[in-house]
Amino acid sequence: MNSSHNRRPAHWSVAGGSTALLAAMLGLASPASAESTDPIKLTLNDWTGQHISATIMGKVLESKGLSVEYVQADYIAQFAGLASGDLDVAMEIWDTTAKQLVADGVATGKIEDLGGTGMKAREEWWYPSYMKERCPGLPDWTALKSCAEAFSTPETAPKGRYVGGPVAWGGNDEERIAALGLDFEVVHPGTDSIIFAELESAYQRKAPIMIWGYEPHWLNAKYKGEFVEFPPYAPECYTDPAWGINPDATYDCGKPTGMIRKVAWSGVKEQWPTAYDAIKNFQISNAEMSEMVSRVDLKGEDLNTVVDGWIAANSAVWQKW
Amino acid sequence: MQRAALSKPLPAAFWLALAALSLSLAFYAKPLGEALSLEWLVDYPKLWIVPIQSQISAAMHWLIDEASFGLFTLREALRFLSGLMEVPMNLAIEGLATGLLSGTGSRAVEIFPPLSWIAVTVIFAATGHYAKGWALAFVQLACFLYLALFGQWHSAMLTLASIAVTLPFGVAVGLALGIACHTWSGFDRFMRPVLDLMQTVPVFAYLVPILFMFGFGPVSAMIATIIYALPPMIHNTTLALKAVPDELREFGTMVGCTPSQMMRKILLPSALSGLMVGVNQVIMSSLNMVIIASMIGAGGLGYDVLFSLRRLDIGAGMEAGLAIVVLAIALDRLSQALATRHPPARKTTSRAFPLNYPRSFLCVAVIAATWIGGNWIEALQTFPEGWQISTRQYWGELVKAINLNFYDQLEAVKLFFLATLLLPVKGFMLGLPWAWVIGLIALGGYKLGGWRLALLGTMLFGFILLTGQWDYAMISLYLCGVSVLLAILIGAPLGILAAEVKGFSRVMRVAVDTLQTLPTFVYLIPVVMLFNSGDFSALIAVTLYAVVPVIRYTAHGLDQVSPNLIEAGKMIGCSKWQILTKIKLPLAAPHMMLGLSQTIMFALSMLVITALVGTRDLGQQVYTALSQADPGLGLIAGLSVAFIAIVTDRFAAVAAKWLTAGG
Amino acid sequence: MKPAVTKLACRNIWKVFGPGGDRFLRGAAKAPSRDAFTRAGLIVAAEDISLDVIAGQILVIMGLSGSGKSTLVRLMSRLIEPSSGELIFEGKDLRKASEKELIEIRRHKMGMVFQSFALLPHRTVLGNVAFPLEVQGVGKAVHEEKAQEIIRLVGLAGRENCYPRELSGGQQQRVGIARSLISDPHIWFLDEPFSALDPIIRREMQDEFLRLQSEFQKTIVFITHDFEEAIRLADRVAIMKDGRIVQIGTPEELVLAPADDYVRQFTKHVVRAKVVSVRAIMTAPGPDAAYAGSVKATDHIEDIADAVEKAALPFAVQDENGRIIGAVGRRNIVDVLIGREQS
Ligand SMILES: Nc1ncnc2c1ncn2[C@@H]1O[C@H](COP(=O)(O)OP(=O)(O)OP(=O)(O)O)[C@@H](O)[C@H]1O
């Protein structure tokens, strides 16, 4: 199993208290000459893919002679650290879950959006393959019209049960259900671990389940299943009722794909110009990421080894960052 | 006024009628309201919600960004403070986990390794031996070997480092404030509601402001932990000081103690056992905060739990979670023993130095030996990976086996509870018109505790109503109410067993410590796998946590009954059962009532967790606020939780007084 | 006889418990009636108390539970503030003493022994006994030596390093006594020091107490509700009821001339022979009577009864100068023993 962070020497702010103290007393960060020798703080959130992105970035920066520090941080809470300059870079901010936080931060000028990572977040209703037998016609969404009951549990019967995302993720699933005339009830767990706990449980029993799935994630590597195919998303679908198959309702389509972007403290550009460029240029594909994530999470390979492999194989790519 | 209201006997018929009326209103208020076009009395109109959310957010931004003392801003001052606190924090982290480094980031070079695993284990075992003897030394040994053996060492040392700084700091501040409360009654009155807020406003509600003010890192985690862990320390300090016998105080005065001598030499030492209850609570609460602390830069075991569960690795999460429990138990037992340690009657000072201080000598020797030896034999410094064992896959398989074989039975249980208990109560709570609920609070408050209580209740619930949190609050109230009820039904018998059956109390104590410090998240995932997300899973989680104070206070209350009274009972010829029901339980009742208030607090503090399994309560509002960067909403929802806690606590207190006085 | 020097004097001391008690008392033109206090929800624990504590004497305060004994000694030591009245200690007004002066007075001039011992549970016997000196800032070497000495004096040598919980009740109170004596107080308050002890140990402790008193000659205020104890120890006894002093006098005066039924209740079961002196029962000496021998006027009946009874003739009673001032015979003694009024 991967637990590289246990073994990697943790890089805490180890300058000893005195530097921190001095900086605090002066109330400002040390003046930036060309490139600061202070470590760049990359956040580590609590999922493997993000660790891989951060570690690749970190190793690349180190190869450019920069000092890097990893800080374990909560996905949401890290925004406060990025805004105040306590943290410097977050490598995977999903539009699907934190668009508002990025927009707010950028608006105050304290956070800078460093653009996409090359990965696209796809999120949509997802079901395990065995449900296909009980609801023929899937993945086309129209099949759901007639077999919602196949997705029901005693609590929701005869309605189907859809395990959506945390309320904070939005998703407009209630509206979608109404607009498309589906007979489903939405449950909103507070965190995605719970979604996958539900899936794991149902999958073990081959019980009916429909969840909010997303990519890149180990979901499709670990379980056999697929996304429901709704009418493809178009921006007008969310704003114009006339658009789409239901002329009276918005949201009569699938969900948009979202960027996964890099976000940084706005002082990074000045303090580490080289790093700033490299981070901005960081690009990786969904396929590459998914492959690495499943090697770590499902095959139990060491994360550092996997990342080193990528670094070795792709030096032409990252040398240019 | 208050006295008059209290002395009037309240006819049971009055309360019964009120209950019946509430019941019928819950079901017929909606149609009735529509018929009379008085819907606004039933469902609070959205238009009337006072939009203070954005003002609060703005005020907070001002506080964080602009508030200034002239020469420097509030934030700079706080940053300076956190810089100061970072010094011991870094020292602890470097000493236990990372080693002393020079340089920063990837340029860091280790100039001195951290204490080796052998050294830390030996130090704790030796301290255990010093404090209480071989038994405790063995407990410490077992705990720390667990951490090493199960590969939790590095994270555990990070967690231990933050506790090692947080604990003395929290205890010192709590002690100082407790003494201040004891000394100045005005300060006490001011602190009481503040403490209630500190204990019940969910940390998530003020996490972001703290991060802005103290910076992202272990210091913020420490501040958040201290805010949460401080109230029990303060409460216990004032209680313990108050409990010092008057004669001791008078004695102090008679020998001419100055106020400071009185405090240092008489009150504090004689209040020690009460103070230690506070210290125990600080330890438990700090370990309870490990998860949240790890989200804001403290790292350690909490982070491992989150990371494992994010991958649905139940076993790894369980092992990391149990490591937290193990750490809690080790620290708790050690601190209790140290505080109650009685030095041996006579010291022999004649022997040569190392023999005179054998334990210190041993520790120094082991530190030196592992440090030097570590350069050649790695195993002396870090526990070799090859020796580690793990049970992780079994946990997952265990859950799977239950899931495959018993899911239907579990589902039947769940549906039974839902149909007979949860859904009816939920329907009832949501069906009640807000105007009626507020009226009830006013009336009940007045009848039970006079106009002050009535005013407090209406004002606090009025806040919830006006800020638009009513429905969320009702769901919270319903979930917590049912959980508290269940917790009492389960916990009271267990507490009695723990007090009555020899040997069971030790088991129970470990179980209770586990329930309190094992991160809920660790068992929430299996619970969701077996029961799906929803109210029933929330009920299980809240009940498991809220049962802690029930068991603890019941057992403690029964233990406190004077043996004389029990002997008296025996001499009258009471059976064991009669002694329990006629002597012990009535005498333990006041203590158990104290537990009730803690149970309510515990239950409400779990609201944030219930939101994880999809309940639409105040906890969910707090989360939503967090992810939408809306500190105003966060604070409002957080305050609503706290207000429910305060009102139910005050009501429970007067109701308890009624019951014990009347019965 | 030495001239009586007043060590501590109470002048019209009042103590009213309850919210606004002091104001209520001060507001009244003349002392309000008991009913008025009760109606105001106040408790009068000390009512207009005036008494002198004579230097070198033992004053015993007696009364039923709740009569205000503890309150009175706590008023004398200013542990509680009187509602009104004056306290003169060694010629100075104690109520005017500042907090600082009070600390000094208590450190060096007052000592107190408590009913439930009030030992510090976290300190050893030695630590407890040395505590007052430690508080005064006396060096460790000095106070430990002094403590050792006084521990020996109360018969606890060898237990210096025990904790209070390892001692019996009697031993614990010895620690309390030793501790209150270590700073050599001028006035010594004891609030029911022996009532938590069993009768045998209590008796032992009383002997111990008398032995110590013969050694130190302290001025003592001693509370008890046991009249036997009072007469064994007291030079004078003050009897309290509902916050008032009903009567104050020597044990003999109380036995022979109780002020009211309340006092009589206390003295009723006393073995009168132990209290009553010859002077109280002697008859006028006959003009030329024959005597079997002589006794002193201050002798207690108990001490002479055997001799008087055996002899057919009465005994002559002499004063301290040896002058014959009366006679005492069998009949006088029988009168005392059976409680018959003197005929
Ligand atoms: N702090 C107080 N507040 C109010 N009332 C008090 C207080 N202390 C004493 N009293 C009352 O004053 C009266 C005298 O009490 P005190 O303790 O002096 O009695 P006591 O003679 O010492 O009795 P005991 O023999 O039981 O010790 C009692 O009625 C008691 O209730």
Ligand SMILES: [Mg+2]
């Ligand atoms: Mg008393």
